[in-house]
Amino acid sequence: MSELATVAALRATASGDAVRLTTVRHQHLDDAPFVLVPLTLAGEACAPLAALAGTDPEHPVLLTVRRPHDRTERFGFVESLAGLLLPYFDACLAAPTEPYTAGRGKDKEQRERPLRAPQLLVPNAGGITYTRLLGRLTRLRAAEGPHAVSPSVPLLGKWLTWFADRAEFPGSGLLQTMTRLLSAHWATGQSPVENANLASLLGWIAPPAGRTGAETAGEREDPAAWPPAGPATDPVFDRTLDELIARYDGTTGQRGRDAAGRAIDHELRAQMLPTWQLMWQGFRLLRELPPGDHVAGRWAYDRRLFAEYAAHLDEDGRPQARRDHAVGAARRLARMEEAMERYKAERAYDDPLVMAEYELTGEAFTGVVTARDEERTVPGARPGSTLWRPTLTLHCELPVPMAAGTDVKSPARPGQKAEILEVLPDGPGAVVVIQLNGGFNNKRKPPAPEGTLADLGETLTFTSIDPSGVPSSLPAEEDTPWTHGGPPQPYEPTDEDAEEVWE
Structure with missing residues (x-):
């Protein structure tokens, strides 16, 4: 937790109501996401018990397993879930498509991606674990031979595994948890562990009229009135469910x-319906926030990956391996690290509250433009040549720990490269001279095009972080050198893989 988030949490504790952590929404939210509220059988990792699912807030689809220990009913549940998700995909x-450019240099090519991609919303981190396990336990099942299942079961398993994998990449909006989304935009007066309770978290953020968030959150700790958001169930409910299942088996x-x-279905629906309603309440609250500037770009990348994986299933169809090979694991880790750094930088560029955290760490500063030299030039690389390099002088109220020569950018003009020429102490603050190295719509001499050069009196933030400065450092998989084992062999499912037990 950052210093500003800690301060916000302390303010929330003092006031009894949640405090906004951001000025914008940093995640894409689809007009009609697919909401999934799952429940699992107590004592087992991923034995499906029930789910409320769908894209219509008023008409959720109820899926139940009345005999959770029965293998046929379990796969029947997955088949029913596939009947909802696969048509959604x-x-x-x-949907209509748009062109995009894939590859670099000579490998560039024009491709198409749909204007829509599926977005799955689950209540909490347990929902992502459930998605991952359900995918792992179904994607390798055989559609022929002994213990055959419907072809839709392994197909759904491949998709669920893909969604769970993408959920590990910061910024991806394909599979999201409501608790994570809300906690990223509001600070409460409770711990991160307590924020995992969707009912109490929303109690802090949107309490009823006349009640504080703290009061509402305390009231919502009663599992009888506000059942757990799953996948685990309340132990008191488990006893009731055991009696109903025993009655069902004995009839x-x-x-x-x-x-x-029907009695089992009624009890399971009653357990999940409050969470279903909370999911859509949280969705509406988040949709009220304006999206950040980089949100659309990240969602465009998600749509591209969705189209590419759908093409892979059509052309190849092989499921994901049970375990990554060494090369794949290294590449995946590198991509996740790159995604994390890029996402953090994009959030800061989109949101002054997030950027303020970088000012506290000395990676950004804010000042008012007090002077500018639009005519300034410096010697070029060739004898007698000059380069147009205007400067801005900023007065900052706080000290600036950055040194001369540091490359910086301003979120106000992210395409404009700049460099610190000088940092001079000025009372409690500092005077910073910035040299602009481009970003003038390809003009090479003054005057600067309107809007490309900051005006006197304009308040600007400059930072050393750069969303576009996170390059990939690993070669393509097919270019893996022999010193690292050479290109890995494509995964081929085996009979042993398909015998994975469900527990």
């Missing part, structure tokens, strides 16, 4: 069994 793929007549089954 197909509808996104059928012989069809009418009696149907009645017992």
